[in-house]
C-alpha cells in the first residue's frame with residue numbers, strides 16, 4: 001500500500017517523521033512513524049498514533065457556519081461565509097483587526113501565510129508570549145543565539161541532567177536514550193517540582209530525581225555555581241577565552257546571600273548533601289549534557305531561573321553541553337512567507353498574555369483566529385472568553401472542531417488536517433527538516449489556512465501578489481529560500497520527502513552584545529535589569545491562595561488539540577486534580593471527591609485523586625481539563641494570572657496560587 005512521508009504538525013519538540021498509509025483508492029488506512037527519521041526512528045506517541053480518530057470524527061467541522069440572529073449556527077457555502085466576512089470587516093481600520101494565531105499546526109507555510117494577509121490589512125498582532133518568550137530571553141541574555149547542543153549527541157555523555165524536563169509526557173522519544181544511558185550506568189538526574197513520570201522511570205532504571213520547591217531553580221543553580229568556584233571545578237580556560245564577567249560573577253555568587261548549601265537547601269527543599277553530591281557529579285563529569293525544559297521559566301522569576309541555569313553551564317565550559325529547545329538552528333526566514341515588508345509601521349502589537357484585557361478594552365472590531373484556541377489556552381481565560389463574546393466584536397475562527405473559541409464565533413470556517421495539506425516542518429527539539437506533500441483530499445468542505453486566507457484576501461480586494469498563491473508553490477518557494485543554508489543535495493532530498501538532518505549552522509558571532517558568553521550583562525544593566533543571575537523568590541503572581549498550582553502536561557492530549565476527540569478525551573479521563581494524602585486529609589476530602597480550586601481569577605471544580613507524587617502544599621492538574629466536563633465550563637486557565645515574567649514578557653502560568661475547598 002502507498003505510504004507518504006510527512007511530519008507531525010503539533011507543537012512538540014519531537015516533530016516526528018510520519019508515514020501516512022492509503023489504500024489503492026487513496027483513502028486513509030493508518031498513520032505510523034517513519035523509520036528514516038534519525039530522531040523519532042519510526043515511532044509516534046500514543047496521541048498521534050490514533051490521529052485517524054480525528055480525520056473521521058463525526059464532530060469534525062465539515063462546512064462553514066454562520067451565526068444566525070437567534071444565536072444558533074447555520075451551515076452555508078464558502079461563498080456565503082466569505083461574503084459575510086467581507087460585509088462585516090470591510091470598513092474596519094487595520095489596527096482594529098486582531099490577528100490571533102498560535103501553534104495548532106507548526107507547518108511553516110500554513111502557520112505563516114495568513115500573516116501575509118493580516119500584514120496587508122494592517123492588522124494588530126500578538127507577540128507570541130504564551131510559550132517560551134521568557135526561556136528564550138533568559139538563554140539569550142547569557143549565550144546569545146539560541147542554538148543548543150545537538151540532542152542526538154546525548155548518547156555519549158557521562159552525566160545527564162534533565163532540568164525541568166518531563167520527557168515521559170513531552171519529549172517522549174528521549175526516553176529511549178535516557179533508558180540506554182541508565183543501562184550503561186551513566187548517572188541521569190531529573191530536577192522537577194513533583195515526582196514526575198520521568199523521575200518514576202529513572203527510579204526504576206537506576207537514575208534519580210530531585211524534587212525542588214516551585215520557583216527555586218535559580219537558588220539551586222547558584223548554589224551549584226558557588227560549589228564549582230569553591231572547589232575549583234570551573235573551566236578557567238573557557239571562562240577566560242569565551243566569557244565576560246566571570247570575575248564579577250564569582251564574587252557575586254560567593255557573596256550573594258542565598259547561595260550557600262544551607263540556604264539553597266532551605267529554599268529548594270533539597271537536602272544540602274544531595275546538592276553537594278550533584279555538584280561533585282558535575283565537577284567529575286568530562287562530557288556532561290544538561291537539557292533544560294521551558295516550564296520552569298513560566299513564572300514570575302522565570303528569566304532569572306534560566307539565566308542562572310545557563311550561567312552554571314557556562315562555568316563548566318566545554319565539559320558541559322547545554323540543550324534548550326529552539327528552532328534557530330534551521331535559520332529559516334519566515335519574512336518572505338508573511339511578506340513582512342508590507343507590515344505597516346509603526347508595528348501594532350499586543351502582549352498575548354494580556355489578551356483578555358486587550359479584548360475587554362473594546363479597541364478591536366474584528367478578530368481572525370487560526371491554529372489557536374485562546375478561550376482555553378491563554379491565561380485568565382474567563383476574561384478572554386468575555387472579550388471574545390463581546391457584541392461589538394466580529395469573530396472569525398478557522399478550525400477542525402467546534403472548540404471553545406469557535407463556539408463564540410460569528411463565522412466558523414472548517415479546516416483541513418495536516419495530512420490534507422502540504423507543508424514544511426522544522427523542530428525546536430532536534431535538527432531534522434521535513435517536507436510533507438498533501439496525501440489525502442479533505443472529506444467535505446474543509447480548506448487549509450493557505451486556501452482560506454487567499455480566498456479572503458481576494459474577496460477583500462487585496463493586491464494579487466497576496467492571494468495569487470498555491471500551497472505547493474509556497475512550499476517550493478520556502479525550500480528554495482533555504483538553499484544556501486541546506487545545500488543542493490540535501491534540499492533535493494527534503495523536497496523528495498526525506499527527513500534530513502541539517503548540518504551544523506555556521507554563525508558569525510555569538511549574538512550577545514559583547515560577542516561572548518555574558519555572565520555579566522552590561523546591556524541588561526543599562527536597561528535597568530540585574531546584570532547577573534540572582535535568586536529572586538517567586539511572588540506567586542500576587543495571589544494569596546494556600547496551594548501552589550502545578551500545571552503538568554497530559555500524556556493523552558496535546559495542549560487543547562486532542563481535547564475535542566472523544567477517544568483522546570476518554571484516555572485523558574475526567575477532570576482531575578492531584579493532592580498529597582496529607583493535604584487531602586487536611587481539607588478533608590477523599591479520593592474521588594469533588595473539590596473546587598479558586599483564586600482571584602476564577603474557579604474550577606475537579607475530581608480529587610490522592611497522590612504522593614505531589615509535594616505537600618501543591619496541587620497538580622494535568623493538561624487542559626475539558627471545559628465541557630467541568631461545572632463552570634472552563635479549563636485550567638480560569639485560575640491563571642495574566643501578569644508578566646521578569647524578562648521576555650512571557651506568561652506566569654506556573655506561579656498561580658489557589659485555595660481548595662471540598663464540596
Ligand code: SF4
Nearest residue numbers: 008012015016045048
Ligand atoms: S505529538 Fe510529539 S511525540 Fe507525538 S507524534 Fe507528534 S511530534 Fe511525535
